[in-house]
Amino acid sequence: MADTAHGPAADGTTPALPEDLQVAAAMAARSRLERLLAAPTPFAHDDGSADPTVTAALNAEGLARHEYLDQLLAALSASRLIVPVAAHSIGEPARLQLGETAPAAHEPHTNDAAEDAVDLAVRLADGHLALPVFTSAAAAAAWRDDVRPVPVSPQRAAQVACMSTDQLWVLDPGTRDLRLPRPAVVALAGGEDWIPSWRNEPVQTEVAAQLGAVDGVTGVAFAPGESAELRIFIRVDASAGTPAVAATLEACQYVMVNPAWGELIDTVELCPVPG
Template identity: 65%
Template sequence: MARAQAARAKMQRLLSSPTPFSGDDGAADPAVTRALDALDAGSRPRHLLLERLWSALAASRVIVPVEAHALPARTRPAGPTGPGGKAPTHPVHTADASRDAATLAVELPDGHIALPVFTSAGAMLAWRADVRPVPVEPRRAAVVAYEHTDQLWVLDPGTRDLRLPRPAVVALAGGEDWVPSWRSTLIQDELTAQLSGLEGVTAVAFAPGQASELRILLRVDASAGRGAVADTLAACQEVLVNPAWGELIDTVELVPLPA
């Protein structure tokens, strides 16, 4: 009896204790909405607006979707409540909503797997009506994306389908500031050192990408003919497919320029 009373008292304390999101009404954070509206309007260069959006997301909360019974890892014990005197053996949740949400990870057009993350309960409802919204800290959602997906978020799938660059998610998971590759001197210096050492590359420059995160402008010696240029570009690709770049640069476009 004493043990049961202690357990009941502990549960009451847990239920009565405040949570960071106890008053959350499911609406989007105004700063996030403003950043998304600016991105839609194209009022400034896209790469600058992405940085603004990341900062707004990092300072807010996000919503992850959780199914009624998401995980198959555990089952409820038998009891007198189900048909035939046994309790249903459906899966139950973990204590981590973000980890539960990883079971609903979505495949992006390029084949990568991303964690679905929402700015509001309404955006999640537009995606699927059979899941419930759970507000979480952005860093926790980023950690789960890092551990259980291809280190990616897709923001408001079904409406915006906005892919947050992998390095932005990695930085958020680590509690660090995101320094995008298009303005990171460390990344650019290392890329320049590796690419400039290849035969045929005479100069390297960088810019924010249009269809990708980073645009690499390569001055290539064309005096030896198309075959030599093709070999040079293939060697550049070999450098860039190194998995070590994956957490530093999401996507790259090479732009060769004749020397």
């Protein structure tokens, strides 16, 4: 009787599979691919174009910064995003700066495009790491022509940003380079609506309580920031002199640099007001 085993031969080599088994393996692989391609996906007919609602929000003029961000985040959360998937280098993937060239090619290492996009996370000017997300395939190609644009839901992109970066997105790096607020990304990752700190009463109540406990603070008020998310007006008792005022302001800054605020308030402007 002929030996039908397919293990290593006496010389250490592995004999080729019989032709009928090769055909069966090929047909099985083809069947798996066909099932994957036939699987329903919300992006089956996505041509990579920017969502007109998102484009309108991005191009809106004459709005205050907080109104602009409010409208833009609402549009983004109701749309889809593009994430870039690049070839992987052998070994640990490197974090790339804006404009850096991709390493040598290999296939993506996961079945999740958003997770693969983390390999191209960008370092922002303030040192934080952000997930690059795009409004369109064209915007991704303008950033780097060696990436594959893949559509993903905003929630999935937010979840990956929260797990693998500093809970940040940078929108359309290379063209707009727009850093989106951390609390918005965190809220989206959890399937919640973002309530900005400039209209979030529970957050403001807690901030006012902590700042109000600082010696020399006689009042706290809030407004949308001009260059930051939230502007905090601190009324300071100036009767004790300049050194006391300086100590009060230093204590207020210490309160606000607590990392616990990070998921609630992105950036803050402290504005002292004489008492």
